[in-house]
Amino acid sequence: MSDKGKIIEEIAGKIKSGEIQPWKVESVLLEEYGMNSPEHFRTAALIRRRLIEGLTGYTFNYLELPEKPYLMQWRCPKDNSIWHLEARDQDTVCSRCGSQLEPYGTEIDRFRPLANNYIGGSEEYYSYAGQIKVFGDVNKTFTNILAYGTGFGTLGISVGCFRVNKLGGAEIKVSKWAGATRNLGYVFESEEERERGVEAVKEYLPTLRKEMEEKYLAEFSGEIYEVEFVRRQHHGQCYLYICFHTRFEHARGHGDTSAAVGFARGRFDAKFKEMGIAYVQSLIAMGFDGDLKPSPRNRRGRYVSARVKLPISEYEKMSKTNIDSLLTYMEIDRQGVTQEQGHFLYSGMGGEIIPAIYRGTKVNPRPYNVSCTENVYVKIKGEDLIYGVELPNLEAGAASSREGLICPAAREVLKFMGIGTSREFAAVTAAITLAGEFNFTLLHLRGEMYASS
Ligand SMILES: [Zn+2]
Numbered sequence: 001m002s003d004k005g006k007i008i009e010e011i012a013g014k015i016k017s018g019e020i021q022p023w024k025v026e027s028v029l030l031e032e033y034g035m036n037s038p039e040h041f042r043t044a045a046l047i048r049r050r051l052i053e054g055l056t057g058y059t060f061n062y063l064e065l066p067e068k069p070y071l072m073q074w075r076c077p078k079d080n081s082i083w084h085l086e087a088r089d090q091d092t093v094c095s096r097c098g099s100q101l102e103p104y105g106t107e108i109d110r111f112r113p114l115a116n117n118y119i120g121g122s123e124e125y126y127s128y129a130g131q132i133k134v135f136g137d138v139n140k141t142f143t144n145i146l147a148y149g150t151g152f153g154t155l156g157i158s159v160g161c162f163r164v165n166k167l168g169g170a171e172i173k174v175s176k177w178a179g180a181t182r183n184l185g186y187v188f189e190s191e192e193e194r195e196r197g198v199e200a201v202k203e204y205l206p207t208l209r210k211e212m213e214e215k216y217l218a219e220f221s222g223e224i225y226e227v228e229f230v231r232r233q234h235h236g237q238c239y240l241y242i243c244f245h246t247r248f249e250h251a252r253g254h255g256d257t258s259a260a261v262g263f264a265r266g267r268f269d270a271k272f273k274e275m276g277i278a279y280v281q282s283l284i285a286m287g288f289d290g291d292l293k294p295s296p297r298n299r300r301g302r303y304v305s306a307r308v309k310l311p312i313s314e315y316e317k318m319s320k321t322n323i324d325s326l327l328t329y330m331e332i333d334r335q336g337v338t339q340e341q342g343h344f345l346y347s348g349m350g351g352e353i354i355p356a357i358y359r360g361t362k363v364n365p366r367p368y369n370v371s372c373t374e375n376v377y378v379k380i381k382g383e384d385l386i387y388g389v390e391l392p393n394l395e396a397g398a399a400s401s402r403e404g405l406i407c408p409a410a411r412e413v414l415k416f417m418g419i420g421t422s423r424e425f426a427a428v429t430a431a432i433t434l435a436g437e438f439n440f441t442l443l444h445l446r447g448e449m450y451a452s453s
Contacts, residue, residue: 377390
């Protein structure tokens with residue numbers, strides 16, 4: 001084995017035994033092994049990759065590690081703007097004024113890692129964020145490989161997972177089915193004509209529903225569990241929404257549901273024509289199902305919840321404050337989201353944590369901010385504190401489907417993490433979110449968040 005190979009094995013072993021923390025590898029290489037900057041960034045990433053391979057038994061094949069996995073700092077001589085660019089980036093022109101950027105900082109300190117705990121990836125920067133133990137509906141220890149974006153680092157998650165594991169892990173409740181919803185909209189000129197339409201649909205539904213399931217949903221073991229009728233009006237126009245709610249055990253089901261409902265529309269149009277029921281217009285009513293718009297009507301996704309339990313006295317010691325401060329902190333956050341927004345979307349930090357998981361695993365082709373909402377809560381039970389997060393509508397299909405491929409690097413990440421099913425995806429997402437929130441809350445209570453001296 002080469003000298004470098006030996007160093008990699010040695011330090012990976014020390015991280016595994018807890019002797020070195022994974023985020024300290026860069027400084028250990030510089031200070032104890034005399035390695036030069038910026039070459040040490042690549043070795044540090046290799047060490048963490050070796051650690052993850054050892055922990056999981058898999059080998060990296062697709063998640064690439066660039067030759068120069070670090071950023072460089074530049075400055076525009078004209079407007080003084082500071083630029084952090086990946087070392088591979090050849091475009092060093094200021095996009096504000098067109099000037100050629102100049103190196104910023106000394107030859108050593110103008111380099112920075114692409115992300116804390118970086119382990120690979122060139123369009124998404126992947127980080128190692130420790131392991132998380134879950135029990136309950138899913139029993140497993142997951143290895144956290146997350147894609148981080150602007151403004152969000154890994155350390156809070158790593159530390160949070162460490163804390164939750166020490167308390168015994170996260171208890172998980174995850175629902176059996178994931179839901180999907182798609183609506184039809186029909187416009188009539190009178191309420192009487194609309195009622196004729198409702199009667200015709202109700203009569204035809206048992207036959208049509210079976211056909212929709214066989215043609216579009218059976219492939220992914222999906223079913224229509226409810227069809228709902230909603231009546232609305234707009235200045236003399238009578239609307240009828242026909243809402244198809246579907247559920248799937250393993251698939252995400254959104255695209256399949258859309259296809260089935262599009263098929264139903266054609267059938268209803270023909271039925272109405274045949275029966276002489278006059279409608280002005282028929283359409284897929286996108287807005288009404290909360291599609292890409294989280295709303296109280298949203299029935300998409302799967303419910304999952306994660307929580308951790310500990311004695312109140314232990315929490316008071318950890319947070320260096322009393323339990324009333326925690327309850328007040330939670331209430332301030334709750335009021336902020338429920339009263340100011342009108343309904344909750346993300347309480348806590350989920351709006352940043354959850355995308356890091358979706359971006360890394362790419363199990364959902366939709367925008368990340370609507371792939372799941374989040375609710376953080378605390379409860380007192382006797383002498384214990386329960387700290388929990390619930391994700392009421394987490395959307396995920398861990399297998400490729402007609403809704404789109406999952407690229408090889410993301411499939412590899414799923415495998416390394418230990419995710420084989422959508423329920424496992426749900427479990428680890430809730431547990432990582434819990435760990436991050438738990439740690440952030442502690443930092444806030446201690447006054448250590450955004451603190452400067
Ligand atoms: Zn400029």
